[in-house]
Amino acid sequence: MNLTDTHSHLYAKEFKDDIHESIKRCLDVGVNRIFLPNIDLESIEPMLALQQAYPSNCFAMMGLHPCSVTEKYDEDLVTIKDWLTQHDFAAIGEIGIDLYWDSSLLKEQQNAFIQQIEWAKELKKPIIIHARNSFNEIFEILDDLNDEHLSGIFHCFSGDLKQATRAINYGNFWLGIGGVLTFKNAGLDQVIKNIELSRLVLETDSPYLAPAPFRGKRNESSYLTLIATKLAEVKNVSLEEIALVTTANSKEIFGR
Numbered sequence: 001m002n003l004t005d006t007h008s009h010l011y012a013k014e015f016k017d018d019i020h021e022s023i024k025r026c027l028d029v030g031v032n033r034i035f036l037p038n039i040d041l042e043s044i045e046p047m048l049a050l051q052q053a054y055p056s057n058c059f060a061m062m063g064l065h066p067c068s069v070t071e072k073y074d075e076d077l078v079t080i081k082d083w084l085t086q087h088d089f090a091a092i093g094e095i096g097i098d099l100y101w102d103s104s105l106l107k108e109q110q111n112a113f114i115q116q117i118e119w120a121k122e123l124k125k126p127i128i129i130h131a132r133n134s135f136n137e138i139f140e141i142l143d144d145l146n147d148e149h150l151s152g153i154f155h156c157f158s159g160d161l162k163q164a165t166r167a168i169n170y171g172n173f174w175l176g177i178g179g180v181l182t183f184k185n186a187g188l189d190q191v192i193k194n195i196e197l198s199r200l201v202l203e204t205d206s207p208y209l210a211p212a213p214f215r216g217k218r219n220e221s222s223y224l225t226l227i228a229t230k231l232a233e234v235k236n237v238s239l240e241e242i243a244l245v246t247t248a249n250s251k252e253i254f255g256r
Contacts, residue, residue, distance in 0.1 A: 001030035001239070001240060001243045002030060002032050002033070002243055002244075002247050003029075003030050003031045003032065003033075003202065003224050003225065003228060003243050003246070003247060004031075004032070004033040004034075004035070004201070004202065004246060004247045004250040004251075005026075005031055005033070005034045005035065005202065005203055005204050005206075005221045005224045006035045006128075006153060006176055006201045006202065006203045006250050006253075007035060007037055007094070007128065007153070007155050007156070007176055007178070007203035007204065007205050008034050008035065008036060008037075008203070008204050008205065008206040008221045009036065009037065009039070009043075009205070009206055009207060009208075010022065010023070010034060010036065010050060010058070010206055010220070010221060011036060011043065011046040011047045011049070011050040012043075012046075012206075012207055014207040014218055015206075015207065015220075019050070022220050022221070022222070023054060023057065023058075025220065025222040026057075026220075026221045026222045026224075027057070028222070029222050029224075029225050030225070030243065031221050031222055031224045031225070032057060033057060033059070033247065033250065034054075034057055034058050034059070034221050035058075035059045035061060035090055035091070035250075035254065036050065036051065036058055036059065036060050036061060037061045037063065037065075037091075037093045037094040037128050037155075038060070038061055038062050038063050038064075038065070038080075038093070038094070039065040039067075039068055039094070040064065040065060040068035040076070041076055041079055041080075044062075044083060047060050048060055048087070059090040059254070059256065060087070060089055060090065061089050061090050061091040061092065061093045061094070061128060062080060062083050062084055062087070062089040062091075062092060062093075063080065063091075063092045063093040063094055063095040063116055063127075063128065064076055064077060064080050064095065064112055064116065065094055065095070065098075065130060066095065066096050066097050066098040066109045066112070066113070066130055067098050067101070069105055069108050069109045069112045070105070070108070071105070071108060073108050073111070073112045074111075077112060077115055077116070080116070081119065084119060084123065089125065090125075090126075090254045090256060091120075091125050091126045091127065091128050091152065091253075091254060092116050092117075092119060092120040092123070092125050092126070092127045092128070093126075093127055093128025093129070093130075093152070093153075093155070094128040094129070094130045094155055095112070095113055095116045095117070095127060095128065095129065095130065096109075096113055096129045096130035096131050096132075096134070096138060096155075097109045097110065097113055097130070097131065097132075097134035097137045097138055098130060098131075098132040098133070098134060099132065099133040099134045099137070100132045100133045106137070110137065110141065113138075113141060114141060114145065117141070117145050117150065118145075120150065120152070121145075121147070121149040121150055124149060126151045126152040126153065126172075126253050126254060127150070127151070127152035127153075128152060128153050128155050128176075129152060129153065129154050129155055130155055130156075131154060131155075131159075135159055135163050139166060142170055146170045146171070148171075148172075150170075150172065151171075151172030151173065151253060152172070152173055152174075152253070153173070153174050153175070153176045153201060153203075153253060154167045154173060154174070154175050154176060155176045155203065155205070156176055156178050156180070156203065156205050156209065157175040157176055157177060157188075158180045158186065158188055159191070160191060161190075161191045161194055161195075164191055164192075164194075164195055165195075168195070168199045173199075174199050174200060174201050174249055174253060175192075175195065175199060175200055175201070176201055176202075176203040177192060177200050177201070177202055177203065177227065177231060178202070178203045178204055178205050178209055178211070178227060179204065179205070179209040179210055179211035179212075179215070179219065179223070179226075179227060180209060181211070181227055181230050181231060181234070182211040182212040182215075182226060182227060182230045183211075183212060183215065184212070189230070189234045192231070192234055192235075193234055193235070197235055197237070197241075197242070197245050197246070198245065198249065199249075200231070200245075200246060200249065201246050201249050201250050201253065202224055202227055202228055202231070202242075202246045203224075203227075204219050204220070204221050204223055204224050204227070205219065206218075206219040206220045206221050206223075207219050207220065210223060211223055211226040211227050211230070212226070214226075228242045228243060228246070231246075
């Protein structure tokens with residue numbers, strides 16, 4: 001079985017004491033491909049170090065997380081762009097809009113999102129979209145910028161069926177399904193039941209959003225098997241088919 005975690009912050013400080021053991025646990029259960037989204041300027045070096053240590057298993061992405069956008073975001077984007085010219089990253093991400101904690105920098109988040117989308121189109125790279133309390137704002141931008149050169153993943157999707165349908169109707173977008181699928185009263189299972197498996201990929205968002213029965217604890221990429229098992233139950237197919245199709249989807253998205 002070959003599973004792909006399309007979104008994991010395994011380079012984070014939460015793994016500083018057992019990162020190699022954590023990677024081994026992934027490989028032992030068949031999670032052989034792990035995509036690493038960037039957050040800010042400080043996360044770049046540890047992310048690239050992890051990729052260098054496990055070049056066959058870990059794939060770095062580059063972007064400025066919306067929660068890392070400040071009034072001086074344009075200065076950070078200069079550094080992000082410089083890295084994009086130096087290294088073959090798997091995607092632009094994670095990028096997007098987050099209005100859960102604070103909406104005072106909405107305009108800056110929108111501008112940063114738009115700029116990074118333009119880079120993705122120029123470089124022919126997929127984007128990894130962080131959308132928290134911001135589907136309307138995300139959709140407004142994609143309505144303007146989506147074309148045949150734009151593709152990507154709606155990371156940690158937890159919206160309703162209308163939002164799911166609108167997201168995949170952009171054409172080259174998939175939904176990233178994580179631990180929320182296993183939460184008892186989240187209702188995501190009822191949404192995903194109506195979405196084709198060909199439009200889904202798996203993710204953990206480690207160290208966040210651990211699936212049941214580890215909810216509230218540190219998440220890790222080996223727990224992807226719990227999400228895959230739940231998805232197999234929801235879609236009424238085998239775990240092997242979930243692994244086969246979602247990994248194939250990830251290869252179509254990332255081209256690797």
